[in-house]
Amino acid sequence: MRIIPRFVASFRVPANAPRVPGFSRTADTPAVQRWPHRRLVVIRQDNELLAYDLDRLVAGDGAPAARFPAPWPRGAGGIDAVSPTLDLAVFSGQHALHAIDAAGRLRWRVRHACWVPYCSSLHDSYAEYAGSEEHRHPDSGSCWISADGSTVWAHVRTPLPDDVEPEFDEEWLVLDAVDGRILGRAPTGTAAAGSHHIAHPDPGQMGLSVGEGQDGAPLRWGRWDGARLTVTPIGDDDRCLVDVSPCGTRLLTIAHWGREPAIHRLPDGAVTHEVADYQLSPHLEALSDAEEEPFWGYQCGFVDERTVVASTMEGNGHTRHWLIDTARGDVLGQVEYPLPVSEDPMALGDGTWLTCGEDPFQLLLWSPQ
Numbered sequence: 001m002r003i004i005p006r007f008v009a010s011f012r013v014p015a016n017a018p019r020v021p022g023f024s025r026t027a028d029t030p031a032v033q034r035w036p037h038r039r040l041v042v043i044r045q046d047n048e049l050l051a052y053d054l055d056r057l058v059a060g061d062g063a064p065a066a067r068f069p070a071p072w073p074r075g076a077g078g079i080d081a082v083s084p085t086l087d088l089a090v091f092s093g094q095h096a097l098h099a100i101d102a103a104g105r106l107r108w109r110v111r112h113a114c115w116v117p118y119c120s121s122l123h124d125s126y127a128e129y130a131g132s133e134e135h136r137h138p139d140s141g142s143c144w145i146s147a148d149g150s151t152v153w154a155h156v157r158t159p160l161p162d163d164v165e166p167e168f169d170e171e172w173l174v175l176d177a178v179d180g181r182i183l184g185r186a187p188t189g190t191a192a193a194g195s196h197h198i199a200h201p202d203p204g205q206m207g208l209s210v211g212e213g214q215d216g217a218p219l220r221w222g223r224w225d226g227a228r229l230t231v232t233p234i235g236d237d238d239r240c241l242v243d244v245s246p247c248g249t250r251l252l253t254i255a256h257w258g259r260e261p262a263i264h265r266l267p268d269g270a271v272t273h274e275v276a277d278y279q280l281s282p283h284l285e286a287l288s289d290a291e292e293e294p295f296w297g298y299q300c301g302f303v304d305e306r307t308v309v310a311s312t313m314e315g316n317g318h319t320r321h322w323l324i325d326t327a328r329g330d331v332l333g334q335v336e337y338p339l340p341v342s343e344d345p346m347a348l349g350d351g352t353w354l355t356c357g358e359d360p361f362q363l364l365l366w367s368p369q
Helices: 054-056 277-283
Strands: 006-010 031-034 038-046 047-051 066-067 088-092 096-101 104-111 142-145 153-159 170-176 182-187 196-199 203-213 220-226 229-234 237-246 252-253 259-267 271-276 306-315 317-323 331-335 340-349 353-357 362-367
Touching: 006 054, 006 104, 031 196, 038 054, 088 142, 096 153, 142 196, 153 196, 153 203, 170 220, 170 229, 182 220, 196 237, 203 237, 203 277, 220 237, 229 353, 259 306, 259 340, 306 340
Parallel strands: none
Antiparallel strands: 006 362, 031 038, 038 047, 047 066, 088 096, 096 104, 142 153, 153 170, 170 182, 196 203, 203 220, 220 229, 237 252, 252 259, 259 271, 306 317, 317 331, 340 353, 353 362
């Protein structure tokens, strides 16, 4: 079945981005950071992190809601985070976490072991290794800020400077957002090439998805009760966490290598529905025997509690977007846009989702009807 979505709005971020098709060499393409009460569109430029309030964008205000100077260049760290209160950004670097306030000042920093596998240094600054060939393509961690803005969750490489018995490992930290004090820490048992966080509506819960390249995709679920951080593995280290449902009762994952999406229940993480590739067959045009089955994109999510938007890519590079019913795991149909789109969809959890236009800095807002 073909599903024609309703076009809601269009806006450009940043407003002064060059109007050329393709990828900008000076900025990452837009990403969404969302909590129950706030949806931000963030763009990491070479020298700063820009945050746009989605509601303001829809209303026609294209000015950044906040901008934070970056402590190191784009590509020299992991995934950064902006507070839902817009008063703080935390940058995940090769050697440290830096928290920058809305005035551009360093609020706090936490140093950790270098993410370059064969580097045993506890660097004091980015300048120590800037230009170093071995530091050009490091592994990386990530961070996120809780729904109430009170804590920062960070995946880092240890040891930390004050560890009495230093040992190289990877840990998940919970820090006080005000002063950077480490409130809780626990090993993840991972060997990351990179990672990302997925926020839960409950400030005391967080998801961590770790990419280990061809070796796997461990998924960890964290619970912070105010005194102790508990980390629970979900699955068999072969599923990438991509979203949490708006009410926090379901998870959405994609199997390693872009295979079948699955819907899990919380709190135990058990799979309730898996979207098998054969479910796409009635919706696809006939494929030749030489063509491979489509791969699912890793950027997908809950449009609302009842619906997921996801994408597939075929061997010829053709991309399709799909709507999936969360109650049964059935593919409802292919999304047929009235305007050209690119990139994977970015679900917003409120009944809408974003896509990029032909230009990746032109964002288009859609609803199912």
